């Protein structure tokens with residue numbers, strides 16, 4: 446449960462949520478994603494596409510990879526692309542990446558025709574990341590995005606996240622690692638006290 450938690454974030458910037466295990470980082474992201482309802486308070490998305498629910502502006506990249514094992518790697522991605530509609534809003538210039546190009550970009554193009562069940566944990570994570578590229582949505586909610594990724598993939602991920610910010614996107618991420626993101630605010634959650642990001646905590 447959160448109390449006295451308040452923050453605002455503008456396009457092109459990231460909020461990095463930190464704090465001890467079990468403090469509520471994932472819960473906060475799930476709440477922002479609309480997977481958990483609010484007891485009090487509100488979450489507002491300004492400048493969204495008209496007649497489009499706020500959830501449809503969001504990509505939620507959680508702990509579960511949501512990979513369908515019987516489909517091929519490429520089929521998984523094509524399914525996701527057809528399932529999630531793009532959200533085009535002013536100030537956000539993200540565009541749709543072709544599924545095969547996305548797999549190549551994340552270094553798993555050679556697995557495209559394999560059943561996704563054959564992928565390693567890190568490869569599944571990369572496939573799941575491809576979802577964010579094939580359907581442009583301005584808000585990325587990312588829970589421990591670097592988990593299971595090797596150094597090279599971690600660097601690639603950072604590049605993708607910074608490119609998303611440069612395109613006017615917005616990122617909220619919970620992480621225990623140092624992510625060298627541009628335009629970042631830190632929100633450190635503490636037991637009995639959830640601090641809003643202060644100017645001193647803001648890294649430019």
Ligand SMILES: Nc1ncnc2c1ncn2[C@@H]1O[C@H](COP(=O)(O)OP(=O)(O)OP(=O)(O)O)[C@@H](O)[C@H]1O
Pocket residue numbers: 464465466467468469470471472473619
């Ligand atoms: N589905 C659930 N039902 C009941 N309690 C839950 C559920 N999910 C999480 N919790 C509880 O909510 C609290 C916050 O969990 P959360 O997963 O948000 O923490 P976290 O900060 O992301 O932790 P970590 O760093 O370990 O990932 C914990 O005490 C956890 O036990």
